[in-house]
Amino acid sequence: MKTPHDHKITRCPKLGDEMTFAYCLQEAGDLPCARIIFCWQAAFDVASLLEENLTQEEQKRFADAQPKEKVVSLIEILEKAKRQT
Template identity: 35%
Template sequence: QQIHFSYCRQENMGLPCFKTLDCWYIHFHVVEYLRQELSAAEWEDAFEKPPTPKILSLAELIEKVQKKAKEQ
């Protein structure tokens, strides 16, 4: 199954997946493109911080959904 760049670009809660640079460099100048598209803080969050363990990111996502549901 083929994954499209548009998915990889926003997969990480709106930020690129931390593997985006590794996966897409052979197709186009992905570093140059994302350096222009992302702020310095977004770049750091996406590529320079260690990835959050999946279980923790799932727990955070569940918490956000629960908060949003309570607000409505």
């Protein structure tokens, strides 16, 4: 999904660094990061943007998703990087 906000940057509490909105939209594979609304709500109406762009099934899976702890996320990222090299 492409949006006018893709280039915007915020600090990611999950990864501990700055990330673009485009990254947050695909952080969970085919779904946005579970924390996307919390992280971006001050910048623009991210909830409406997601509602307009996600299918009903994607909206349900997104709503049911639970944010992972930072350590778990980092381990998964490292394992994924190892598999790709």
